[in-house]
Amino acid sequence: MTHAKFANDAEIIEFVLTNTELFTDTSALRVEEIGDGNINFVYRITNDQKSVIVKQALPYVRIIGEGWPLSLDRIRIEAQCLKEEGTWAAEYVPVVYYFDQARSAFIMEDIGDHENLRHALIARRPLPELGRHLGEFLAESLFHTSDFYLDTYQKKAAVADYINPDLCKITEELFFWDPFCDHERNSVNPPLQEAAQALWQDDLLKVEAAKLKYHFMNDAQALLHADLHAGSVFVKADGTKVIDPEFAFYGPMSFDIGSIIGNLLINFSGQLGLEGDLDEKQAYREFLLTQIDNLWSTFVMRFKALVSKKCKDPVFSAAAFVDAFIAQTWHESMGYAGTEIIRRTIGLAHVADLDSIEDINTRAVSEKFALDLGSALIKQRQDIKSPQVLKALVQAI
Amino acid sequence: MTHAKFANDAEIIEFVLTNTELFTDTSALRVEEIGDGNINFVYRITNDQKSVIVKQALPYVRIIGEGWPLSLDRIRIEAQCLKEEGTWAAEYVPVVYYFDQARSAFIMEDIGDHENLRHALIARRPLPELGRHLGEFLAESLFHTSDFYLDTYQKKAAVADYINPDLCKITEELFFWDPFCDHERNSVNPPLQEAAQALWQDDLLKVEAAKLKYHFMNDAQALLHADLHAGSVFVKADGTKVIDPEFAFYGPMSFDIGSIIGNLLINFSGQLGLEGDLDEKQAYREFLLTQIDNLWSTFVMRFKALVSKKCKDPVFSAAAFVDAFIAQTWHESMGYAGTEIIRRTIGLAHVADLDSIEDINTRAVSEKFALDLGSALIKQRQDIKSPQVLKALVQAI
Structure with missing residues (x-):
């Protein structure tokens, strides 16, 4: 399976703009990689007024590489579980805006003030x-x-x-x-x-x-x-x-x-x-x-x-x-x-x-x-x- | 879903002859319905020398009728479970010869001497x-x-x-x-x-x-x-x-x-x-x-x-x-x-x-x-x- 890792910031911004209506003023959008984890990529997309998070999984463990494969299904499970939890305990989880199977990525609320x-x-x-x-x-x-x-x-x-x-x-x-x-x-x-x-x-x-x-x-x-x-x-x-x-x-x-x-x-x-x-x-x-x-x-x-x-x-x-x-x-x-x-x-x-x-x-x-x-x-x-x-x-x- | 219930004995015999090689002399084959259960149909196909069993499920409970629907998946599960048990405890289960999803039926060893x-x-x-x-x-x-x-x-x-x-x-x-x-x-x-x-x-x-x-x-x-x-x-x-x-x-x-x-x-x-x-x-x-x-x-x-x-x-x-x-x-x-x-x-x-x-x-x-x-x-x-x-x-x- 080909894994569609985002090649650059422009692709990430495009992904957010295509799949959400969160940003009207798109001129000043920028991307930071904020993941401190060892497994996935996490990006913040922001224009200083607003921000969202994009999380993307790879078919292997990020810090190890292809030598430690890890099922991409985990990102479907993560997005789906967050939505399920959000149905019952909305106060305590970020909102999931969009999940994309092909990209193994989802877009969610930024909780950067926490x-x-x-x-x-x-x-x-x-x-x-x-x-x-x-x-x-x-x-x-x-x-x-x-x-x-x-x-x-x-x-x-x-x-x-x-x-x-x-x-x-x-x-x-x-x-x-x-x-x-x-x-x-x-x-x-x-x-x-x-x-x-x-x-x-x-x-x-x-x-x-x-x-x-x-x-x-x-x-x-x-x-x-x-x-x-x-x-x-x-x-x-x-x-x-x-x-x-x-x-x-x-x-x-x-x-x-x-x-x-x-x-x-x-x-x-x-x-x-x-x-x-x-x-x-x-x-x-x-x-x-x-x-x-x-x-x-x-x-x-x-x-x-x-x-x-x-x-x-x-x-x-x-x-x-x-x-x-x-x-x-x-x-x-x-x-x-x-x-x-x-x-x-x-x-x-x-x-x-x-x-x-x-x-x-x-x-x-x-x-x-x-x-x-x-x-x-x-x-x-x-x-x-x-x-x-x-x-x-x-x-x- | 159309359920392909066997219409007559000839269809049952045909099902056995097509899917097994148990019978060489096919002239004297006959079918008896032997199910004493309330849910499925069970047939014995025999020529007096040999016999096999065909079990068929309906998408509802036999004695109640269509008013009590019951998943046909149960017959897949039954045939598959018998095969699994047969792998580990062959002595204690009948042999399954053939399972047909479309017919919701399988052919197995006759244990009529028990x-x-x-x-x-x-x-x-x-x-x-x-x-x-x-x-x-x-x-x-x-x-x-x-x-x-x-x-x-x-x-x-x-x-x-x-x-x-x-x-x-x-x-x-x-x-x-x-x-x-x-x-x-x-x-x-x-x-x-x-x-x-x-x-x-x-x-x-x-x-x-x-x-x-x-x-x-x-x-x-x-x-x-x-x-x-x-x-x-x-x-x-x-x-x-x-x-x-x-x-x-x-x-x-x-x-x-x-x-x-x-x-x-x-x-x-x-x-x-x-x-x-x-x-x-x-x-x-x-x-x-x-x-x-x-x-x-x-x-x-x-x-x-x-x-x-x-x-x-x-x-x-x-x-x-x-x-x-x-x-x-x-x-x-x-x-x-x-x-x-x-x-x-x-x-x-x-x-x-x-x-x-x-x-x-x-x-x-x-x-x-x-x-x-x-x-x-x-x-x-x-x-x-x-x-x-x-x-x-x-x-x-």
């Missing part, structure tokens, strides 16, 4: 609405794509439509295999080596991580974002946007919930090692735990309200079933938070919440905390009954 | 290999279509290929909804009315049945037969064949295992009310429990052997994970055995193991036993650790 959540957390920004926004986004997007809302025909067709093996395979390996053994793709801070070795010998942990992997691969509950780390969330004082769902597929709701909670806990783990005043750090750790609490209580409230109002299946709308489902989803979310924390600490893809701690010994203290927390979340997930129990666990480590 | 298992159980035939055969069939067909064997691309493509919503919907309603409420489709023996009413008020039972429904709809572990009741199994003294997988889809392994165990337990429930000598009945009940034990121990042994030999995923081949997976599969199987028993006792589709007990009060005694057993299996499934614990439970009721 900041990457990971940077915001490291800078200890006050984001009092963060947990509520994420809880609403998760409840709306997960409920409306599950058997709680869709009829059995719609649901099964959607499962088939979002089959996404190339991207799932990355998660299957990088979350659930590499970090639990001495894998060549791992990256371990030297002073943390001993703790990593101990983790690789922890058979109980490995069997529990295996269960989470099997569940991830099999339990097609809802359309997941499936890459919901802090780098996929953008924030400003009063707003939150979730982007980049190219990993989207039908999987367990707890994977999305656990991934983002895991990212808040990674930031928690890094706080004491990051620059700044100790009181500020302690206060920000409290803030993070409060946001997890807000996220979960918002999710529960909104999900239950949606079930009451919109679930047509008499079996699944029974209050006792909904309560049991939500409780189990929380337990599993703790497990996936744990796998996210561990893979970001000793796996291939690290994050700045830990890696920007310059002194390797100071960093190792935060990393050791992260490993202990991640392991406890995985092994004890069925005993963690609520965000309060999670808080107690975090404080005990 | 008897329907339900009739065989009611007649108390000695079938000492039954449990072993079923255990081998289940282990081979489920292992080879799961993530324990397939790579992630093959598995996900297979999930999409076997999406089968029309047939799944029947199960979702008839197993998991109707029998747990006072539904107009139910059929309740008048002396059992009080017990049925009590069951419909059992909130704990209903929430556990809801969990099993959700799991059935979401957990795409393996290619299931998905209608594995005693009427889908045919036996002779030294052989077992499993037919009619038109409900096949990717679901939890425990649904197949539980369905067939449930059918053995339904026969167990009916034994005392059926005709015959008390000692014979008691001995046959013992035989049934032994076969359940054999089925499960064979399944476990074969499944583990297959994992050791063929599982390439290092996470899923770990012994501790396999043990945990198998234990959980057993627990869930107990739950699905329970839903099968209950829906066959008070739901729409009854079975001769209970319904052929002529006196309605005698029948109600067996049916009450079945309801109590089914409820206990669903509610206590996590406590039933083994076939021995199941035996103790059965004896306690």
Whole structure:
């Protein structure tokens, strides 16, 4: 298949002008490449008054080249998932204006006035609405794509439509295999080596991580974002946007919930090692735990309200079933938070919440905390009954 | 869509002669319609020396007519599933010679020397290999279509290929909804009315049945037969064949295992009310429990052997994970055995193991036993650790 990569800025501008009516004054349009990712190309097209984003996928991983092919279907899935999320949680995703299969590209709203959540957390920004926004986004997007809302025909067709093996395979390996053994793709801070070795010998942990992997691969509950780390969330004082769902597929709701909670806990783990005043750090750790609490209580409230109002299946709308489902989803979310924390600490893809701690010994203290927390979340997930129990666990480590 | 139903015997014979080379002497061929089912047409084409079967689907339910449409895709799924099972468990399924999409028909081996298992159980035939055969069939067909064997691309493509919503919907309603409420489709023996009413008020039972429904709809572990009741199994003294997988889809392994165990337990429930000598009945009940034990121990042994030999995923081949997976599969199987028993006792589709007990009060005694057993299996499934614990439970009721 020929891949129609944009050859120059003029082609990108032409693509936007042909397929949208966003610009009337076209004389001053210019293009910047803004993608900080490793996989795709992202362009901002702007005339200083207005701007839009064009995202284009290649049939391989951008930074590796043709040696690592990657299905172009991911960009269809990403655009389609953003539109689906936009139907139910418009406030929390950019608008998609146009998708072009032949170009493997789509045009969407520019959210350039937002900041990457990971940077915001490291800078200890006050984001009092963060947990509520994420809880609403998760409840709306997960409920409306599950058997709680869709009829059995719609649901099964959607499962088939979002089959996404190339991207799932990355998660299957990088979350659930590499970090639990001495894998060549791992990256371990030297002073943390001993703790990593101990983790690789922890058979109980490995069997529990295996269960989470099997569940991830099999339990097609809802359309997941499936890459919901802090780098996929953008924030400003009063707003939150979730982007980049190219990993989207039908999987367990707890994977999305656990991934983002895991990212808040990674930031928690890094706080004491990051620059700044100790009181500020302690206060920000409290803030993070409060946001997890807000996220979960918002999710529960909104999900239950949606079930009451919109679930047509008499079996699944029974209050006792909904309560049991939500409780189990929380337990599993703790497990996936744990796998996210561990893979970001000793796996291939690290994050700045830990890696920007310059002194390797100071960093190792935060990393050791992260490993202990991640392991406890995985092994004890069925005993963690609520965000309060999670808080107690975090404080005990 | 025009449906090309065979207009006469000559067309059926022509279909077999054109698409197989089974018959050389074609002068004496004749056709009998042998389908005792309500949905499809089944023909035997024979010349007294040899015979084959032609099965044809209509785009609606045969006994209802065009008022109940049913996707023709089910016959593609049935033929394809039989071939897949034949690859791994050839001994236990008829050979498929030819499938014709346009005709919605396929040609397969005649297993007319076998008897329907339900009739065989009611007649108390000695079938000492039954449990072993079923255990081998289940282990081979489920292992080879799961993530324990397939790579992630093959598995996900297979999930999409076997999406089968029309047939799944029947199960979702008839197993998991109707029998747990006072539904107009139910059929309740008048002396059992009080017990049925009590069951419909059992909130704990209903929430556990809801969990099993959700799991059935979401957990795409393996290619299931998905209608594995005693009427889908045919036996002779030294052989077992499993037919009619038109409900096949990717679901939890425990649904197949539980369905067939449930059918053995339904026969167990009916034994005392059926005709015959008390000692014979008691001995046959013992035989049934032994076969359940054999089925499960064979399944476990074969499944583990297959994992050791063929599982390439290092996470899923770990012994501790396999043990945990198998234990959980057993627990869930107990739950699905329970839903099968209950829906066959008070739901729409009854079975001769209970319904052929002529006196309605005698029948109600067996049916009450079945309801109590089914409820206990669903509610206590996590406590039933083994076939021995199941035996103790059965004896306690």
